[in-house]
Amino acid sequence: MKDEIFYYQDKSLYCEDVPVEKIAAEVGTPFYCYSSAYLExxxxxxxxxxxxxxxxxxxxxxxxxxxAVLHTLSSLGAGADIVSGGELFRAIKAGIPSERIVYSGVGKTEAEMAYALQQGILMFNVESHQEMQVLEETAKLLDKTARISIRVNPDVDAKTHPYISTGLKKNKFGLSMDQAIELYREAAGSRWLEVTGISFHIGSQILETEPFINALEKIQGIIHELSSSGIKLSYMDLGGGLGISYGNEVPPEPEDYVSATLKLASGMDQAIIIEPGRSICGNSGILVTKLLYTKKNSLKNFYVVDAAMNDLGRPSLYDAFHEIRPVSEKDNELTTVDVVGPICETGDFLARDRELPRMNRGDLLAVMSAGAYGFTMSSNYNSRPRVAEVMVRGTRFEVVRERETFNDLVRGEKIPDWEENGS
Ligand SMILES: Cc1ncc(COP(=O)(O)O)c(C=O)c1O
Structure with a gap:
């Protein structure tokens, strides 16, 4: 295998040691393809x-x-940051031990809390006073102790897209530093809550270490204040958020981020938790799609492909850039095109005004950097079955989620009896 995970050999795009064309021939298109070596x-x-x-x-x-992605990481020692009962179910099914699971999110339901308490997760990252009260009641009902951290909103500008910025006062996440300290004092007196950690998360696709360090400095202030009043914390959960390169970005490497963090935190008693998502899996994956039609009008050239905004929503949702490569390298002259899907929305595009080689119906394209917030944000909009997911390991590949069928689309739906009776 070459140094890079996705590379051309004899003009054919490979993932690890497998030609992407070979996967497409067996699996059909569109599909997500993940490299296990990259994840590891x-x-x-x-x-x-x-x-x-x-x-x-x-x-x-x-x-x-x-x-398959969760299991690959879990077998290396990863835990999970979850935000729903469904994610907890998946994490457990993938073999992630519950004592390595932290639960974030502003809207945990009582049923979700009960499920997580029964599973014995490491801690709940509590985001409001009411949530803490409900958690306490739920723990009491189940005769369990809920380990908690308070998610602090450090009011730090992560300098990222406003939709994925989470650590500003105006965002819905976490509690102010003053509120957090009050909650810790209250929790410390509860028989059903065990103060375990402190957490923050300031946003996603962050391209500098500085905002993380600013947030950490603020959090250290709270840890010291709590410690002087006898409240000791075992964990500092620094969230996720490190960015990746989709094109020209030059994000800090995981090593840079960790060493900047350790400069401040290595001497502290607390163990460090981090919750990286995108920076682990974003560049592990591509979305492979087939060119259905080329068309042009007086203004534009279009490549109409078989993947759409329901399969990869980031371009439509955030105007995000994803590099697009031909799966079979072409020497053809370049042309400027919009790469669009079959969905009935003008917002259904994967790229706009992009220079790509002249291509023909049936050619394959790879949408790069699609391993994070790709499949997980996909939907059945326009009644499109969700695509297959494939994982590659060296010379082997396996379908790790089958393409949905039309029957999957209507699973659980029914026509009410009154329609059938004609009444
Ligand atoms: C609480 C929490 N942890 C972790 C993450 C993962 O962030 P990223 O994928 O940017 O690493 C997010 C993303 O929004 C989050 O909200």
Whole structure:
């Protein structure tokens, strides 16, 4: 295998040691394709950078929740950061031990809390006073102790897209530092809550270490204040958020991020938890799609492909850039095209005004950097079955989620009896 995970050999795009065309011939298009070697490499980069500092890497399941991805990471020692009962179910099914699971999110339901308490997760990252009260009541009903951290909103600008910025006062996430300290004092007096950690998360696709460090400095202030009033914390959960390169971005490497963090935190008693998602799996995956039609009008050229905004929503949702490569390298002249899907929305595009070689009906395209927030954000809009997911390991590949069928589309639906009776 070459150094790069996705590379051309004899003008054919490979994932590890497998030609992408070979997968397409067996699986059909569109499909997501993930490299297990990439996932492992990124996880190990984080893990090794911590050296002997006690730490836990809780992969953010929302970024990619395929069982094969979770299992690959779990077998290296990863835990999970979850935000729903469904993600907890997946994490457990993939073999992630419950004592390596942290639960974030502003809207945990009582049923979800009960499920997580029964599973014995490491801690709940509590985001409001009411949530803490409900958690306490739920724990009491089940005669369990809920380990908690308070998610602090450090009011730090992560300098990222406003939709994925989470650590500003105006965002719905976490509690102010003053509120957090009050909640810790209340929780410390509860028989059903065990104060375990402190957490923050300031956003996603962050391209500098500075915002993380600013947030960490603020959190250290709270830890010291709590410690002086006898409240000791075992964990500092620093969230996720490290960016990746989709094109020209030059994000810090996991090693840079961890070493910047350790400069501040290595001497502290608390073990460090991080919740990376995108930076582990984003560049592990591509979305492979087939060119259905080329068309042009007086203004534009279009490549109409068989993947759409329901399969990869990021371009439509955030105007996000994804590099697009031909699966079979072409020497043809370049042309400027919009790469669009079959969905009946003008917002259904994967790329706009992009220079690509002249291609023909039936040619394959790879949408790069699609391993995070790709399949997990996909939907059945326009009654399109969700695509297959494939994982590659060296010379082998396996379908790790089958393409949905038309029957999957209507699973659970019914026509009410009154329609059939004609009444
Ligand atoms: C609480 C929490 N943890 C972790 C993540 C993962 O972030 P990323 O994929 O940017 O690493 C997110 C993403 O929004 C989040 O909200």
């Amino acid at each position: 490499g990124r996880f190990k980069a984080y893990h090794q950078a911590f050296g002997d500092k006690r730490h836990l890497i809780c992969f953010a399941v929302k970024a990619n929740s395929n069982l």
